[in-house]
Amino acid sequence: MSKPQFAQIYDLVETERIRERDIDRGELVGNWINANPDTTSIARLEVFEASGKLQLHAFAASQAGLIDWGTTTTAVFAAGPASRVGAGFTATFDFGAAEARLQAMIMKGLLVLAQFHLFKDDSKRASYFLREYYAKTHDLFSR
Amino acid sequence: MTQADVHNANEVLGRWLNTNHETRGISECTVARDGDGWSVSLVGVGEDGPIQWPTVRATPLTNVEEEAGQRTMALLATFDLGFMRAETHVRLNKGVFVIVLFVTFLDDSGRANYLNREFLYRQP
Numbered sequence: 001m002s003k004p005q006f007a008q009i010y011d012l013v014e015t016e017r018i019r020e021r022d023i024d025r026g027e028l029v030g031n032w033i034n035a036n037p038d039t040t041s042i043a044r045l046e047v048f049e050a051s052g053k054l055q056l057h058a059f060a061a062s063q064a065g066l067i068d069w070g071t072t073t074t075a076v077f078a079a080g081p082a083s084r085v086g087a088g089f090t091a092t093f094d095f096g097a098a099e100a101r102l103q104a105m106i107m108k109g110l111l112v113l114a115q116f117h118l119f120k121d122d123s124k125r126a127s128y129f130l131r132e133y134y135a136k137t138h139d140l141f142s143r
Numbered sequence: 144m145t146q147a148d149v150h151n152a153n154e155v156l157g158r159w160l161n162t163n164h165e166t167r168g169i170s171e172c173t174v175a176r177d178g179d180g181w182s183v184s185l186v187g188v189g190e191d192g193p194i195q196w197p198t199v200r201a202t203p204l205t206n207v208e209e210e211a212g213q214r215t216m217a218l219l220a221t222f223d224l225g226f227m228r229a230e231t232h233v234r235l236n237k238g239v240f241v242i243v244l245f246v247t248f249l250d251d252s253g254r255a256n257y258l259n260r261e262f263l264y265r266q267p
Contacts, residue, residue: 004252008187017253078255
C-alpha cells in the first residue's frame with residue numbers, strides 16, 4: 001500500500017476505509033438547547049438521522065417566538081483521520097441575502113457551535129461570528 | 144460597519160507558533176492584511192521538515208457579542224490541497240490563537256474526515 005498524501009504528519013495513517021456512514025453519530029444526535037436563555041441567535045437544534053445522513057433542524061430566537069430555519073444536511077467529522085467516533089459536523093443555511101455557516105463540535109457533553117453569518121446583499125452589514133453552547137436535553141435528572 | 148472595521152482586527156496579524164512543541168499537526172500560522180484583504184498561511188509538521196500550505200484569502204468576521212469579557216474577531220479560510228480540503232476558522236481567545244480545522248479527504252485513502260483544534264501563541 002502506498003503512503004497517503006499528507007500536509008501534516010497527523011494525517012499519515014493507514015486505515016480501513018472509513019465512510020461518513022461508518023462514523024458513530026450517537027453523541028451528536030439529539031435535541032440541543034442553548035445554554036444562554038437570552039440568546040439572540042439559534043435557540044434550539046434538532047440533530048437526527050434520515051436516509052443515512054445527519055440532518056440539522058435549527059430554530060432561532062425572536063421576540064415573537066422561535067423562527068424555524070428548516071432542515072439541512074450536515075457533513076460529519078470524526079475525532080481523527082483513523083477514528084470512527086463522531087466529534088462534530090458542519091452545515092450551511094442559505095437564506096438568499098444571508099448565509100449562516102455552522103461548525104459544531106462536542107466538548108465534554110456540550111455542543112459548541114461556531115456560527116459565521118455572511119451577508120450577500122447590498123446592506124453593508126458586516127459579517128459576524130458567534131460561539132454558543134448547547135446542552136442535550138434528556139430526562140436523566142428528572143426521574 | 145464594513146468588514147474593514149472588524150473589531151480589534153490588527154490583534155490577529157503576525158506569526159503564531161503552536162504551544163505544543165510535539166504537535167503532529169499545524170506548527171505555525173501567519174495572518175497578513177493587504178488593504179481590505181486578509182490572508183492566512185499555515186505550516187504543517189512533516190516527516191523531514193515543515194510543510195508549507197498554500198496561502199489563501201480569508202474572510203474577516205466581527206464578534207458581535209462579548210465572550211469571556213472580551214471582543215475579538217475571527218477569520219474563515221479554506222485550504223484546498225487537492226487530496227484534502229481544510230475548512231478552518233481562527234480566532235483569538237485571551238491572547239491564545241485558536242485554529243479549528245474541519246478536514247475532508249478528497250482522495251481514495253479511506254481516511255475519515257475529521258476535526259481538530261490547535262492553540263498558538265504570538266511569536267515573541
